[in-house]
Amino acid sequence: MYLNPNWRILTVGDGDLSFSHALSTDLKPAKLVASTYDSAATITSKYADNALNALQDHHITVLDSFDVTDPQAWQRLNGELFDVVIFQFPLIPAFVGESAYRENTQTTSMNTLNRALLHQYIKYATSYALDNNGPMLCYITSKDVKPYREWNIEGSLNYGLASRYIGQMPFDISPFPGYKIRNVDRDKHVKDTSGTTYVFSPKETTELHNRLTIPSYLAVDSCSLCRVGPFQASEDKQKHLLAKKHQQMLGFEADWQAWLAQFNNQE
Known part of the structure; x- marks a missing residue:
């Protein structure tokens, strides 16, 4: 994953905030705002080892209860603009109980629900968070295994959106010490940390041009x-x-x- 330290970076869905913390301590970007779907109380109770306090101690803005599918959540940015928005290893939160699972998958599949999550992320990040005068990048890092590889991320995910798929690059966790790729809703992390970062932008060319590949x-x-x-x-x-x-x-x-x-x- 290529990141320019001069970029203004927004992270979304960063469960225990360890990715954002790694960015703040090692990349030291020009500006960093971190966000997580969970509330602050849930973060501290769910993850024994989390970076919420560490980020706040370094005066990094953390937006909790930030739902990327809700336009009102994006409006909490209060007009702040960014060069790149990053969503690491996204997966919809687990449904609590069998009845909740049946209710949410009665008319659509988990496959579609995860695609919908990413589609809305790209749509609202482009509309509310990206600066027209910057590179305007949306990153999605995911794994090349089921079910993630079945989401057609580089295909029809962005149909009807201003941002288009412009290529992809390998994700290497080694430049992000302390980053833990979490299992959704569990205080455990994934040992196999290889992945692919898919890049979307409404612009034809970016400084990533020579760093991206098309499969x-x-x-x-x-x-x-x-x-x-x-x-x-x-x-x-x-x-x-x-x-x-x-x-x-x-x-x-x-x-x-x-x-x-x-x-x-x-x-």
Whole structure:
């Protein structure tokens, strides 16, 4: 992940705030504002080791109870603008109890709910947080394993938005000492910390131009949904299109397009 220390940085969904703390102590950006979905009380009770007090001691603004899907949350920035907004390893919060899970997934899947989280993050970050005079970057760092790789982050996630996918880069945790990638709603962290940072921007060119790559599965004669290709022969492509996995991904995509249509009608 490339970060310019001269950038103004906003982090969102930083569960225990350890990523923001690593930024503040090692990168020392021009400006840093940290935010987390949980309330301050929940952070301290959920994570025995958290960076809330450490950030506040260093006079870093921390916005708790910050829901990236709520435009009113973004308005709490009070007009402050940033060069990059970063969402590390996002995942919707776990539903409490089986009845809550059934209620929230009755009409849509967990796949769609996670895509919706990221779609709204990109939409509102671009509208409320990014400075038109800066590079205007939205970062999403995620893993290349299920279920994350099934969200089509570099494909249809940003349909209808001003910010487009401009490429991706590897995420290496080593420059961020003390950062713990947490399991959602649990005081445990993930040991395997490799990931990919996907970059979105409404601008055609940024200083990241030579640092980003476009994966081969986005090329012609590939399947971006399943992240395979290019296919060497038409028979291989046809076999893939009939495979159970591809049919499952088509189902996810249909659900996503239905959610997008409903969301856009409400806006």
